[in-house]
Amino acid sequence: MYDLFTFSPHPIIIISRHLKEWVVKDINASFQLFTAYTKEDLIDRSISILSHSAPFSQVLTSLASLKEQQDNTMECEISSRFGRCLYVSLQLIRVYSEDDSLYALILNDITEKKWIEQLILERKVEASLLLSAEGVISSISRYYSPVRFNVSRMEEGSIADFILHREKFKIYRFFNTMRKSKLEAELSFTLTLFGDEFTSRVIAKPFYRTDGQLKGYAIVFLKLDLIDPLEDPSYKLRLLMTEKNISVTHLAQTTDISLTTISKIRNGKIKKPQRLTADLIAGELGVVPGEIWSCFR
Incomplete structure (x- = not known):
């Protein structure tokens, strides 16, 4: 005993x-x-x-x-x-x-659990998860979300496995800032689950042990929407560039748009480019801007 x-x-x-x-x-x-x-x-x-x-x-x-x-x-x-x-x-x-x-x-x-329960009373929560200080998922709960995922395949895995590469620096900076401030914060980012991508918005909070050491994080998903690849402008742009065998470097040179801007548009970090930028890119690919960005239809 x-x-x-x-x-x-x-x-x-x-x-x-x-x-x-x-x-x-x-x-x-x-x-x-x-x-x-x-x-x-x-x-x-x-x-x-x-x-x-x-x-x-x-x-x-x-x-x-x-x-x-x-x-x-x-x-x-x-x-x-x-x-x-x-x-x-x-x-x-x-x-x-x-x-x-x-x-x-x-x-x-159950301190984290009570925080999540209070948020559920105040806002529409689609899912929640608990992370260790090292970023390992310890538990997942789904509430109103229509998104179906295999909980057993996610628990005990790293949260990094479900973050797109282009989003990882933003996520790292978010957690680092939250850890230093010790306050809850909100963030929007793209999540990947078993081949599908989701637009997500979360509110997260760090929790600490009595000795001041970081215990882990509670994360609540306020939004978790499946992204249709055919409606994602960055996906359509990548598809057109692949079909026409046009590289990022070539597109930057022929349109006189900076390589950084082209990369951000291609990776989805810039969702809506300026109209002139959209015209130049679409023209080089042989389409009209509305075929890539629905906002220009």
């Missing part, structure tokens, strides 16, 4: 019940990392020290009253050593030992 307690990745408290009071008997390393409390802070003290809003002892008494075959989990708020509110789900398990009053209280951090 104590091996599981000591090495568990979940925060665990061993508590003892005396009448209506719950007293802390031990805490594992994961709990110390999660809350910043030390054993000296808590052992032999009332667990009410962790109360944030509702009295924590009442929550535990309610949990203890549930039969073992029932769902004996409950969500609540607790306070870290520095007064920070932590959202957790609790599971109370009786420890069968010489002291029948001992229980193991297992905590699961």
Whole structure:
């Protein structure tokens, strides 16, 4: 039992019940990392020290009253050593030992989940995912999105695998800025899922451990629309250039448009070029601008 307690990745408290009071008997390393409390802070003290809003002892008494075959989990708020509110789900398990009053209280951090739930109440959310600090996808949820994707193929994969190459620097800069500011932010970008491309808009937030280290990110998709290749001007431009065997360098030389501008238009970073630019490119490819860009029809 104590091996599981000591090495568990979940925060665990061993508590003892005396009448209506719950007293802390031990805490594992994961709990110390999660809350910043030390054993000296808590052992032999009332667990009410962790109360944030509702009295924590009442929550535990309610949990203890549930039969073992029932769902004996409950969500609540607790306070870290520095007064920070932590959202957790609790599971109370009786420890069968010489002291029948001992229980193991297992905590699961649901802070990111609560943030996502609040956004769902405020805005139309199509999907959400959780990322580790290293960019590994730990969980995915789909809500109103008509987009179907294989969750099992995405979980435990890197988010970088689903970002177009031309978008990667923008994504890197977005996460870097968000990590430094520690604030939520919004971004629009193109996502690729198993061969299809999607126009997406997300709101994301970084989350931190009590010791200040980055824990990971919660990302909510507010928009996730499939891109029809035949309606994507950058796709049509690339297709025409391939059909006519015209390179980016050649197109830049013959139209007197900078190589950088041509590349950005071809890669979709510039969605609507200036009319003169569109005329020159389309003319060199032997079409009218409206055949590439619907805005010029």
